Amino acid sequence: MNFEIGDWVMGHTGEGELVQGFVERVNVLQGTLGIHVVASDHEEAVGRAIDVRERGTKKMPEFAFDRAEPILSMIDLALMTHDEHWFNELSGKLRDIRSASGSAEEASNVPASVRNRLGTCSLR
Known part of the structure; x- marks a missing residue:
């Protein structure tokens, strides 16, 4: 291979x-x-x-950029690895997904805290 x-x-x-x-x-x-x-x-x-x-x-299987949740996890990984180019690329894809799905309401439904492999982070 x-x-x-x-x-x-x-x-x-x-x-x-x-x-x-x-x-x-x-x-x-x-x-x-x-x-x-x-x-x-x-x-x-x-x-x-x-x-x-x-x-x-x-x-590993190719990643499909069709939902916000997996992209947010990848953004966490880009931040951990200090990969600015990848972070910018993922942020652009996230903006595209949110604008295509009219995510103004999705953004307002974000929970008060999010749990990832680094711990819990308060969003408010």
């Missing part, structure tokens, strides 16, 4: 840990991928870059 930098992947490390993240580098000669881990069953791996074998890794 051909992997490119930026692909979202899921695989196992040499120690059998399940990791999910995005490809930061591809080493064709050694058959490895450098992955920035965003989720793992080994919590110490989250937020770190690790190498995994290409053959034990698969691409």
